[in-house]
Amino acid sequence: MTLSKQNKSNFNIFWKIISFILLFLIQQSPTILLGSALQSHSSFKKSWELVIIFSGLCMLIVGLMLGLLHKTQSFATRRFTKKSWWIFGIGLIAITLINVLLQPLIKPTGNQNVQSLTHLMLTFPLMFVIYAILVVPITEEVFFRGFFINWFFEQHLAVGCFLSALLFGLMHVSRDPFYFLSKFLLGLVLGWSYLRTHNIKINILLHFSNNFLAIFIGVLMIKP
Template sequence: MQTPQQPYTDGPWIKLGKFIGLFFLLMVPQLVLFLPMNSKVSPAIYWPLFAGAYLVAYIIYLYYFRHYRKPGPQPLNKQAWLTIVFGFLAMKVATLVLYPLNQLVGHEAVTKNDQVIYQLMGNSNRNVVVMTVMMGVFFAPLAEELLFRGVLMNFFFKNRFWPGILISAVAFGLAHANNTWTGALTYIALGGILAFIYKKTNNLKITIIIHFLNNFPLLLLLFLG
């Protein structure tokens, strides 16, 4: 006879330590992107490292998400798809407002994070370009939503609405490369929109799809260009 699963009772400092470790785990596959720039490193080495690092991160993130998350159904019904449309448009409006602000106040044509992506997409090594597209369109949205919404908000703010949204947004914003506070504000706003939608719906599938739709057009244009 199976005994009921005991709830997790980690204290706040243990949870904080776990989250910091999970945060740095997200950086590992991104660092692998720089291996193809060394002509001495074979694709047989960096492609398995790249895919394997994300696979390990997904498994660990899913483990914590499933054990800590607030239970409830997560269907992709008509209401969910309407929320996806709303979230995607909200992120585009935020970008249209905050990018010009960053240009005016921060004197940046594009954010530091986008500059890094442009440089990677302009690399002469096709493997770097393909890995960047895969990371930006598929791997990063899933990993970042699992970490900053699924794990972070359920670790610390399962029953607290606005604090969870604020901390998730700030963590998401600071996780992206920034030179200016207005650049960071752009990603904080985008993270806040995703966090608000997750809190309202308790459906991580919705925020993953919105994140994917937000990243896909730009990376597709850069890849084709």
């Protein structure tokens, strides 16, 4: 590789890293908005303005991220096939086993990430449920599987799959090793399904199933 090509490659990597960080902040902005409203002592957190701003922000982010993935994905998206649904079924079984085996080991208190999300769910139940079940599966899959693997590990997809799972676990901030392990294993399953199907929609469906199950269990565990 010539020096000019090396410099161009380093330049591209630099901008990919900057873009990746900015997209992470954008992806987190709906949660930041709800968190800010939660801390507000004004009537804003119970207003229609919050609902409109939150809904518009979510739609804008989903459209932006899906459009960008379509332009930057390193391989062509495959159509849904019978094999795709088999992989979805295997992934769903794996995700269910991860939840069943590790959920009892996760500490019910002291988990800052879980506690913060619980506060948001109790304060903004409808917005949070819609966001967690419909929006998060799209934005997190596009971000962690789509952007991370395609942008930084185009020639080493399996390595990207493993590291994306590690990053996925670390980003769900917690000192509980079992909580981290559950997210890491979930990330591995999602990364595997993405590489096997070459279709991010399978990941989104699996992530949707996982979040729906988590919220359903969380609602059952809330004491009246």
